[in-house]
Amino acid sequence: MLFNCCRHNRRLADAIRFLSADAIEKSKSGHPGMPLGMADVATVLFTKFIKINPEDAGWFDRDRFVLSAGHGSMLLYSLLYLLGYKDITIDDIKNFRQLGSKTAGHPEYGHLAGIDMTTGPLGQGISSAVGMALAERILNARFGDKLCNHYTYVINGDGCLMEGISEEAISLAGHLRLNKLIVFWDNNDITIDGHVSAANSTDQIKRFQACGWNTISIDGHNPCQIECAIKKAQKSKKPTLIACKTKIGFGAPTKCGTSKCHGSPLGAEEVAAMRKNLKWDYAPFEIPEDVLAAWRKAGERSRPLYENWKKEAKAAGKSFTDIIQNKLPKNWDKELNKLKQDAIAQKTKVATRKASEMCLEKIVSHVPEIIGGSADLAASNLTFVKGMKTVTKDDYRGNNIMYGIREHAMAALMNGMALHGGIIPYGGTFFVFSDYMRPAMRLSALMKLRVIYVLTHDSIGVGEDGPTHQPVEHLASYRAMPGILTFRPCDVVETAEAWQLAVESEHEPSILALSRQNLPLLRTSASENLSARGAYVIAGDSKKRRLTILASGSEVSLAVEAMEKLKEKGISAAVVSMPCWELFEKQPAKYREEVLGMAPRIAVEAASSFGWHKYVGDKGRIIALDGFGASGPADKLYQHFGITVAAVMKAAGELLKNK
Secondary structure (H helix, E strand, O other): OHHHHHHHHHHHHHHHHHHHHHHHHHHOOOOOHHHHHOHHHHHHHHHHOOOOOOOOOOOOOOOEEEEOOHHHHHHHHHHHHHHOOOOOOHHHHHOOOOOOOOOOOOOOOOOOOOOOOOOOOOOHHHHHHHHHHHHHHHHHHHHOOOOOOOOEEEEEOHHHHHOHHHHHHHHHHHHOOOOOEEEEEEEOOEEOOEEHHHOOOOOHHHHHHHOOOEEEEEEOOOHHHHHHHHHHHHHOOOOEEEEEEOOOOOOOOOOOOOHHHOOOOOOHHHHHHHHHHOOOOOOOOOOOHHHHHHHHHHHOOOHHHHHHHHHHHHHHOHHHHHHHOOOOOOOOOHHHHHHHHHHHHHOOOEEHHHHHHHHHHHHOOOOOOEEEEEOOOHHHHOOOOOOOOEOOOOOOOOOEEEOOOOHHHHHHHHHHHHHHOOOEEEEEEEHHHHHHHHHHHHHHHHOOOOOEEEEEOOOHHHOOOOHHHOOOOHHHHHHHOOOOEEEOOOOHHHHHHHHHHHHHOOOOOEEEEEOOOEEOOOOOOOOOOHHHHOOEEEEEOOOOOOEEEEEOOOHHHHHHHHHHHHHHOOOOEEEEEOOOHHHHHOOOHHHHHHHHOOOOEEEEOOOOOOOOHHHHOOOOEEEOOOOOOOOOOHHHHHHHOOOOHHHHHHHHHHHHHHO
16 A cells, blocks of 8 residues: 555656656756656645645635745646646646746746745745745734634755855744744755765754754655655644755656756756656656546645635635735825824924834834834834834734844845735845845845835935945945835935835835935925825926936935025026936826926935936036945035035036036
8 A cells, every 4th residue: 555655656746757857858948856856745745735726826825835946946837737727738838948938947926826936046935935934923823723824835955055044044933933834955965066065064954953943854755754744844833844865856867866967958868768767658748647637636635625714714804805915904094194294294304214113103003914123223223113012932913023133034034924915014224234135125026025125324324334334336226126116215204105105015115215314304295195206396496497406315405405505596496306216217208307307407315326317417417426435423424525515506506607
């Protein structure tokens, strides 16, 4: 009986192997080693354990699966086809890695139903999976086992564990006792360049144990050991690492166990020999009826659980369904709008990081989906507000996460929480430290996730901490990144508008670049969210202007002061606040022309000049910082680097003289 069970499992696993090998061979591109090596593990997991419904790929209480070793994407594509997901056909498998194909080089989220995470950069998958597991625990604490009770499974390789981000993530997962997180380590001793031992001698088992994980070691080609390990992991009170000793390229006669099958097709001769070796007497892309039927039956295995969950979700009512469908509460921003009116009436002068805190106080209590946190800088980022409660390993009923000094992991965890659903994550650190988060931020943009980055200390206005803490090139670099909204508000009103847009931007991540220093209230009306237009005339005469001064954030008040000085000299100017270039570029050409005007332009920003040329033109002037900052009081630094009203006045004189 045991022999028959193992033989049956092997045939199902071989279906994965040959779909993967054939697709990679046809495309002449891909990574066959991991799909061949981990096919047995994936078969046991997906036929006996994982809770999914191919008819409803977005089922909220499904188990999540992350292929952290995303280069082995054909493993996942093969699984989706075999299990019966309607979004993928055998023609899609044949079209692997081709332009416009759903089956891309790495399994990109949003392109194909059934993919929970896009996993290009190694380490991001396992780290985002920690966020998924944390989201499950938070929502389970709120709604109970009947509505949210599922596992997060991960397949990763040595590369994921070597990347530094994995250390931050597994450390946090162990600390928070995320026991519904189960990671399968493809322990095959091979990387692209050869044996793991050439570059790494870490005892991964001891490493995970030191981080508070349960660990199990098995033969990754033994179905009984795989099944037993998963059962044990599901009962653990800790997250679990299952170390699966495997052979990369299992079944390939001459390339098995070598780096030759890691990142290149096996070759026609090797695939043919593999067919003989594994006794697979079927043509390329042909799956025998009994094997396909068994896989499709496995895809139906969780149907009773799904039907019961639907009844429970309906009974739970609107409070639950709105959250899992990403519907914001009605009038969620009512108090935020009042904050704007009060700020105008009181002419509130605060740093925009403080303005952000004021906004959060009006948001958190009205949007239960909001989960905040900071990389050990909450006192500076002002991300923890009255009424918030911190999530702990003993109580997940909170809305604040103590990430510790782990910016890399924080960003990836936020991606995981957003992907899981039911949560709108925000996280804070200094703007300059966003460099640690950039790979995850790029993925949130690529995946179109609603993730909010609260990045304070946004310029040389940081002051005495010096150039290591003063972001110079960061605004330009994020403005260059596709698919992410970069807000740099100038006062309380713009900060509130930015928060409104960030919370409502369901398919785009947002950056809020916020000042350390106090900024005056410049807006006189909040009847319209002008930041939604990206840029607008905030002060001056837009029709009779002889000059246009463009600025963002803390430099807008400087621009307004310069405008007043010019007015005293009989020179009419208009000041354009540009809180979000990305939104401005989306406006109709006529609006953009009206805002920028035809007069000569000056741009002023306490950061790199890169990018401003497209707005000021060849004859315009840019007052900016094209080098690193320095240590000293903020006002002295602005004087030292020439970002001053006097500099704007001088540039204005030169432009008008040469006109």
